[in-house]
Amino acid sequence: MDDFSLIRFWAIQVVVVVVIFGLGYFSRRFIGERKIKQAESVIKEMLDSARRQAEVIQRDSQLQAKELMYQNRLLAEEEAGRRRQELASIEKQFTQREKELDSKADLIRAKETMISNHENSLKIREEQVGKKEKELESLIVEEKDRLSIMAGMTQEEAKKVLLSRLEQEVHSEANLLVKRLEEEALQEADRRGKNIIALAIQRCAAEQTAESTVTVVPISGDDMKGRIIGKEGRNIRALEMATGVDFIIDDSPDTVTVSGFDPFRREIAKRSLERLMQDGRIHPSRIEEVVEKVKRDMDLLIREEGEKIVAELGIQGGLHPELIRLIGRLKFRTSYGQNVLLHAKETTHFMGVMAAELGLDYHLARRIGLLHDIGKAVSHEVEGTHALIGAELAKKHGESSLVVNAIAAHHEEMEPSSIYATLIIGADAISASRPGARGDTLENYIKRLQKLEAIADQHPGVAKAYAISAGREIRVIVNPEKINDENTYLLARELKQKIQEGLEFPGQIKVTVIRETRAVEFAG
Numbered sequence: 001m002d003d004f005s006l007i008r009f010w011a012i013q014v015v016v017v018v019v020i021f022g023l024g025y026f027s028r029r030f031i032g033e034r035k036i037k038q039a040e041s042v043i044k045e046m047l048d049s050a051r052r053q054a055e056v057i058q059r060d061s062q063l064q065a066k067e068l069m070y071q072n073r074l075l076a077e078e079e080a081g082r083r084r085q086e087l088a089s090i091e092k093q094f095t096q097r098e099k100e101l102d103s104k105a106d107l108i109r110a111k112e113t114m115i116s117n118h119e120n121s122l123k124i125r126e127e128q129v130g131k132k133e134k135e136l137e138s139l140i141v142e143e144k145d146r147l148s149i150m151a152g153m154t155q156e157e158a159k160k161v162l163l164s165r166l167e168q169e170v171h172s173e174a175n176l177l178v179k180r181l182e183e184e185a186l187q188e189a190d191r192r193g194k195n196i197i198a199l200a201i202q203r204c205a206a207e208q209t210a211e212s213t214v215t216v217v218p219i220s221g222d223d224m225k226g227r228i229i230g231k232e233g234r235n236i237r238a239l240e241m242a243t244g245v246d247f248i249i250d251d252s253p254d255t256v257t258v259s260g261f262d263p264f265r266r267e268i269a270k271r272s273l274e275r276l277m278q279d280g281r282i283h284p285s286r287i288e289e290v291v292e293k294v295k296r297d298m299d300l301l302i303r304e305e306g307e308k309i310v311a312e313l314g315i316q317g318g319l320h321p322e323l324i325r326l327i328g329r330l331k332f333r334t335s336y337g338q339n340v341l342l343h344a345k346e347t348t349h350f351m352g353v354m355a356a357e358l359g360l361d362y363h364l365a366r367r368i369g370l371l372h373d374i375g376k377a378v379s380h381e382v383e384g385t386h387a388l389i390g391a392e393l394a395k396k397h398g399e400s401s402l403v404v405n406a407i408a409a410h411h412e413e414m415e416p417s418s419i420y421a422t423l424i425i426g427a428d429a430i431s432a433s434r435p436g437a438r439g440d441t442l443e444n445y446i447k448r449l450q451k452l453e454a455i456a457d458q459h460p461g462v463a464k465a466y467a468i469s470a471g472r473e474i475r476v477i478v479n480p481e482k483i484n485d486e487n488t489y490l491l492a493r494e495l496k497q498k499i500q501e502g503l504e505f506p507g508q509i510k511v512t513v514i515r516e517t518r519a520v521e522f523a524g
Helices: 003-150 155-202 222-229 231-243 263-279 284-313 321-332 340-358 362-371 386-396 401-409 419-433 442-457 485-502
Strands: 214-218 246-248 255-259 462-468 473-478 510-514
Touching: 214 263, 222 231, 222 263, 231 246, 231 263, 231 284, 255 263, 263 284, 263 321, 284 321, 284 340, 284 362, 321 340, 321 362, 321 386, 340 362, 340 419, 362 401, 362 419, 386 401, 401 419, 442 462, 442 473, 442 485, 473 485, 485 510
Parallel strands: 473 510
Antiparallel strands: 214 255, 246 255, 462 473
16 A cells, blocks of 8 residues: 555544544534433423422412311301300390389389378278267267157167167178278289289190090901900900900900090000000910009109109209109099199199299299199099198108198198198199180089079079079179168178089189169150
């Protein structure tokens, strides 16, 4: 190889190397720029993603802050509403209390005015009586002298004439005075009594009742009737023997009638028969077993019922367990068709309202109301009236003397020793005499009306007597020639006392005495 070729060879090699190095340099630079661009793109994407996440986090934070503000605002509004309700309730209580105080202040002012008027009236009456006595003494002296001179009477004869005339005048004035005093007392008592009783009745709503001495038990069919009767009637005899009631099985479809005066026994018989039919085994030994089990269940039931009633009425101080059991038993007693337990609850409410109005012990009054008829739970098992039996039970089980006396006196069989005894008489009468509270047969109703008219007809001077308004009023027409205007008031009082002594009735009876004088002339 010549020098030129060698040079050319090395020149080519140099060029190739330079080209290779150039290509490598440019390739490296190109690739580096590309990687840088890719990195910048990735960083940009990461920045954008971070920016978007930051915006999302910012929006979430704003939403959470708004929601928290909204919840806080709701809580604040709820608290403000509750406070407003409390303030409204307190304001209402203050308003009610203010009204009650105004009402009591009016009553006190009215009483003071009435007492002042009554004192002034008494003073005027005393002055008038003093003048009348002086005038009467002078008239007696003048009359004695005049009669002795003009009629030739002795002093004793003149004295008898004057005393007779004086007796007539005093009798007439006494009648007028009795009438006026009665009217004043009745007006005040009627006003206060109506307010208290109306308030008590307004706060008590009760259902009407209906008297019933039978219970109907549904059965599955005539085949079950035969199984209940049993062979030669042994099953039904065992049922009647164990429960103490009558089972009536007649042509009535799918029913058996349980008859008896005691609702407690009827309920035991009803439940026993239902269990026997459900069990399917009906024979004398099984009947006795089921009846005994039902009696135990009923004892537990009446105890639970008594505890529920005591808790419901809020009776404080703790009652003896036996009294609680007897209270529950009243659920299965009726009086003139009125359930005795419902009657006791009504009376309890009446006693509480009236005691509160009169400023008496509210809880003591309600305790007396609940226990006043407790004797009816055992009155068919023990000799004596239910009021006295109930008083003995209350005394035996640790009740106070006030409670015992109120129970014994609520039918006026014992003298009331406290205002609570007087209140229970009224509360018991309100519950018993409200419309629909008690049932009454037509025969008893007619007999009561006839006896009411007969009491009035027996009095001398009565021309005719009429019982009206379903026996709530009797109108008595008197002979004007035998009874004068003043004596009509005395007659009304006498008839009132005779009706109270000789007739039993719910509520009250109004006695109206009518005297009429007619003068008739014909001009021809």
